[in-house]
Amino acid sequence: xxxYLNEDQQMLHDxxxxxxxxxxxxxxxxxxxxRQCKDGFSHALWKQFAEMxxxxxxxxxxEGGLGLGHIEAGTVLEEIGxxxxxxxxxxxxxxxxxxxxxxxxxxxxxxxxGILAGETVLGLAIxxxxxxxxxxIGMAATREGNGFKLDGKKQFVVQGGSADMLIVAxxxxxxxxxxxxxxxxxxxxxxxxxxxxSARLVDSAMAAHVQFDGVTVDADAVxxxxxxxxxxxxxxxxxxxxxxxxETLGVGAGSMDITVDYIKGRKQFGELIGSFQALQHxxxxxxxxxxxxxxxxxxxxxxxxxxxSQAELMVSVAKAKAGRATALSVKEGVQMHGGVxxxxxxxxxxxxxxxxxxxxxxxxxxxxxxxxxxxxxx
Amino acid sequence: xxxxxxxxxxxxxxxxxxxxxxxxxxxxxxxxxxxGGRNATFKxxxxxxxxxxxxxxxxxxxxxKEYGGGGLSRAETKILGQEMARLxxxxxxxxxxxxxxxxxxxxxxxxxxxxxxxxxxxRGEIRWCQGxxxxxxxxxxxxxxxxxxxxxxxxxxxxQKIWTSYADKADWIFCLTRTDKNEKHKGISFMLFDMASEGxxxxxxxxxxxxxxxxxxxxxxxxxxxxxGEGVSSVVYEVNKGWDVAKYLLGHERSMISGGGSEGAxxxxxxFADQVGRDEMGRLDDPMLRAQMAEMDIEVLAFRAMAExxxxxxxxxLCHPAQPNMMKYAGTEINKRRHELIMAAGGSxxxxxxxxxxxxxxxxxxxxxxxxxxxxxxxxxxxLNVISKQILRLPGA
Numbered sequence: 001x002x003x004y005l006n007e008d009q010q011m012l013h014d015x016x017x018x019x020x021x022x023x024x025x026x027x028x029x030x031x032x033x034x035r036q037c038k039d040g041f042s043h044a045l046w047k048q049f050a051e052m053x054x055x056x057x058x059x060x061x062x063e064g065g066l067g068l069g070h071i072e073a074g075t076v077l078e079e080i081g082x083x084x085x086x087x088x089x090x091x092x093x094x095x096x097x098x099x100x101x102x103x104x105x106x107x108x109x110x111x112x113x114g115i116l117a118g119e120t121v122l123g124l125a126i127x128x129x130x131x132x133x134x135x136x137i138g139m140a141a142t143r144e145g146n147g148f149k150l151d152g153k154k155q156f157v158v159q160g161g162s163a164d165m166l167i168v169a170x171x172x173x174x175x176x177x178x179x180x181x182x183x184x185x186x187x188x189x190x191x192x193x194x195x196x197x198s199a200r201l202v203d204s205a206m207a208a209h210v211q212f213d214g215v216t217v218d219a220d221a222v223x224x225x226x227x228x229x230x231x232x233x234x235x236x237x238x239x240x241x242x243x244x245x246x247e248t249l250g251v252g253a254g255s256m257d258i259t260v261d262y263i264k265g266r267k268q269f270g271e272l273i274g275s276f277q278a279l280q281h282x283x284x285x286x287x288x289x290x291x292x293x294x295x296x297x298x299x300x301x302x303x304x305x306x307x308x309s310q311a312e313l314m315v316s317v318a319k320a321k322a323g324r325a326t327a328l329s330v331k332e333g334v335q336m337h338g339g340v341x342x343x344x345x346x347x348x349x350x351x352x353x354x355x356x357x358x359x360x361x362x363x364x365x366x367x368x369x370x371x372x373x374x375x376x377x378x
Numbered sequence: 379x380x381x382x383x384x385x386x387x388x389x390x391x392x393x394x395x396x397x398x399x400x401x402x403x404x405x406x407x408x409x410x411x412x413x414g415g416r417n418a419t420f421k422x423x424x425x426x427x428x429x430x431x432x433x434x435x436x437x438x439x440x441x442x443k444e445y446g447g448g449g450l451s452r453a454e455t456k457i458l459g460q461e462m463a464r465l466x467x468x469x470x471x472x473x474x475x476x477x478x479x480x481x482x483x484x485x486x487x488x489x490x491x492x493x494x495x496x497x498x499x500x501r502g503e504i505r506w507c508q509g510x511x512x513x514x515x516x517x518x519x520x521x522x523x524x525x526x527x528x529x530x531x532x533x534x535x536x537x538q539k540i541w542t543s544y545a546d547k548a549d550w551i552f553c554l555t556r557t558d559k560n561e562k563h564k565g566i567s568f569m570l571f572d573m574a575s576e577g578x579x580x581x582x583x584x585x586x587x588x589x590x591x592x593x594x595x596x597x598x599x600x601x602x603x604x605x606x607g608e609g610v611s612s613v614v615y616e617v618n619k620g621w622d623v624a625k626y627l628l629g630h631e632r633s634m635i636s637g638g639g640s641e642g643a644x645x646x647x648x649x650f651a652d653q654v655g656r657d658e659m660g661r662l663d664d665p666m667l668r669a670q671m672a673e674m675d676i677e678v679l680a681f682r683a684m685a686e687x688x689x690x691x692x693x694x695x696l697c698h699p700a701q702p703n704m705m706k707y708a709g710t711e712i713n714k715r716r717h718e719l720i721m722a723a724g725g726s727x728x729x730x731x732x733x734x735x736x737x738x739x740x741x742x743x744x745x746x747x748x749x750x751x752x753x754x755x756x757x758x759x760x761x762l763n764v765i766s767k768q769i770l771r772l773p774g775a
Contacts, residue, residue: 002690003683260770275774277763283772284765288708291701292684299683314679321680372679373672376644378651378662 001306003298005075012068013075017082019052024085026347032086033204039162040206041086050118055093058101058239063108064116069305070239074246074297081250084347084354086205088121088159090247095240096122099167099184102232103223107186111165123163123189124240125154125210126233132156132363134169134233139212141170141183148172148222150185150193150215156360160208161198163189167236168212172227182229184236185221187212203353234312241315241362242304245297245322248358252290252326255351259283259333262348266338279336286325286332293318293325313375316368323358323365330355385454390461396430397467398423404466407740408589411472414502416549431470432501438476441484445492446500452693474543475499475506479552482568482614482627490609495570507573509539509553509595510624517760519554520563520621524597526555533557533569533612535577535600541754545580545593548573554624557617568620570612571602587746588731588739629699631755632706644678646716647671650723667722674719677712684708700768707761710751717745 005013024045032040049055057073059065066072073094080087092115100108114120126134139152150170160166166187174181187194193215196208224232260283263274273279300318303311330352334341341348359365400423405411412424420428431437434448440455441447450458462469480499483492498504515522524537535555545551551573558565573580577600582590602612615623647662650671655663662668688705691697720741721728728745730736752758766772 003687004691004696264773272773274772280766280772281762283770284762287765287770288704291704292680292708295684295687296680317676317679320676369672369676372675373647373668376648376675378647
């Protein structure tokens with residue numbers, strides 16, 4: 001398959017671009033930030049996402065979705081990134097749906113209709129510390145009666161405060177660091193014993209610390225198999241990481257575009273500053289980095305869609321490369337904007353903030369660089 | 379089976395049957411490349427491999443059959459490449475004629491020129507070199523001064539070229555000359571002539587790698603006929619329009635040099651960890667080197683995806699015409715960094731310059747050779763200028 005969007009994918013991308021630019025541009029983010037919205041995103045917009053068909057991209061056709069893949073989800077995510085649109089799309093319709101796709105039909109029947117309608121929001125309760133360490137999950141799920149009892153703490157649960165269901169990774173056996181023994185649960189966010197404490201992040205998204213105190217769940221809340229949560233978690237993480245890389249790419253591309261425009265219009269010493277070679281070479285280097293990142297992200301999505309055994313390696317490559325390229329884009333963006341780059345009025349700073357949050361989401365560039373070394377056996 | 383599947387199966391069977399075993403061993407150095415030409419020297423298996431491939435037209439599989447090519451479609455050419463890689467068949471012929479002059483002639487040449495010049499390139503009979511740079515004309519190539527004066531039935535060439543790859547071993551040269559001193563870009567012609575002509579001398583340049591792949595080439599009253607037979611002009615395209623040909627070729631050259639970033643072992647860490655040493659966890663035991671090698675793995679894998687995407691979009695006509703400049707810039711810079719890490723992994727052992735153990739200092743010489751990647755065929759700085767102007771449309775000269 002050639003490494004560019006086919007006609008259908010391009011059409012989906014174009015309609016996502018038009019939708020995001022029209023309905024949820026950067027001004028939309030500012031509006032929700034300034035009114036101190038407790039959810040950090042618009043439920044009305046989430047319904048519109050559903051009407052556009054976006055929320056069903058990764059849901060099978062027989063279950064009412066579009067039955068498409070990571071490339072298609074990525075086209076929407078890129079535009080979310082480019083417009084800094086606040087939305088539960090990545091956590092709910094990409095990573096969350098992919099986890100449920102790995103589980104049984106009962107759970108899919110329970111949650112997919114709400115996601116397809118743009119009513120249900122999922123939260124991903126994976127991280128337990130400040131850094132993403134899914135191999136170190138220690139939260140306990142002990143057998144009790146017909147089900148399990150959950151005790152522990154999770155953090156960086158993006159949109160966890162407004163989530164209807166939390167996908168929780170916990171240990172049913174073994175100890176932190178073991179490959180096996182994890183189990184994934186679909187937990188009602190309003191269940192007794194769940195307490196959520198939301199905090200606004202640097203990029204104005206809301207993320208929750210979630211406390212589980214003897215939360216009881218039925219056996220049918222298990223996504224996939226008991227003690228084999230690793231299989232489901234991998235699919236969730238691959239989808240989330242590839243998706244985050246695509247969103248990051250949109251942030252980097254958007255930041256580069258507004259910076260190129262800025263230096264084409266700003267005059268100093270009687271000349272457009274974009275005519276100075278000191279800026280031109282840095283911009284051209286950034287262009288090169290962004291192009292390579294785009295190819296890496298598309299390759300990772302394509303390999304996931306094909307079910308390639310090397311997909312996980314390429315996902316880490318894509319997350320790291322898109323992260324590094326976009327970090328460069330937003331840093332150069334603020335610097336080349338000069339003083340106005342420090343003001344809240346200009347959008348470039350908002351791009352820097354979103355990039356910082358995306359860097360930490362499901363592993364930063366350092367984390368994935370280390371994974372690449374491990375996957376190569378050194 | 380589809381036609382392409384049949385082609386793949388037949389190609390694999392043919393390669394298995396016809397590729398000499400020596401030609402399926404990995405190359406050990408530059409001297410294993412076959413360049414052909416009037417004074418070609420061959421190691422065992424090389425001549426046989428060249429001849430059977432040339433007979434099928436597969437030294438240039440995508441050229442038309444009437445010019446010595448294989449007449450294969452894009453898809454078939456790709457399959458042949460894949461099968462050769464899978465069966466570890468070496469390339470039968472390395473040739474500036476194939477990589478550079480051929481594409482220029484196919485695009486700009488007359489029918490008579492194509493029929494005259496292309497088949498001997500495909501068969502590896504004539505080895506070509508490229509006469510572009512001059513001592514005073516590097517990045518500013520269009521300022522070149524080597525003059526070609528019209529003398530009726532011939533041109534008289536005087537001047538000097540530099541960085542002429544393998545000029546001392548080449549049979550013919552494709553050369554940029556000045557045919558109008560009053561114009562810059564519009565006073566340049568693209569000429570073809572025999573290096574055995576009277577007045578041509580070459581002098582190899584010793585490089586920091588100790589190798590001498592490049593020469594200074596001097597032209598002292600060299601007579602170049604206007605025609606080599608009926609309609610076979612020595613000038614490609616038209617007099618004073620050589621810059622158009624040169625620009626077209628530079629695009630080819632830039633995408634070719636960019637290949638550096640995607641050659642060789644995928645993971646340097648995987649390749650060198652045992653040699654450097656491992657800790658009790660099995661990790662490469664120098665944490666900083668390990669980190670740098672993992673970053674390089676990411677660069678290489680990402681750039682490979684980029685090369686694939688570039689190829690696909692190029693063929694589909696979807697890529698920006700200046701994109702080869704970006705590929706050249708990124709590919710060469712990655713390759714230089716990659717070789718820095720290879721040197722770091724080898725430590726003091728790869729400092730040896732002549733010993734048998736170091737295969738004559740091959741690692742160090744290769745490392746030094748890569749420094750030219752971002753200079754030859756347009757410097758990185760020139761590539762960045764082109765990206766700024768043509769892709770980003772930034773203002774200024």
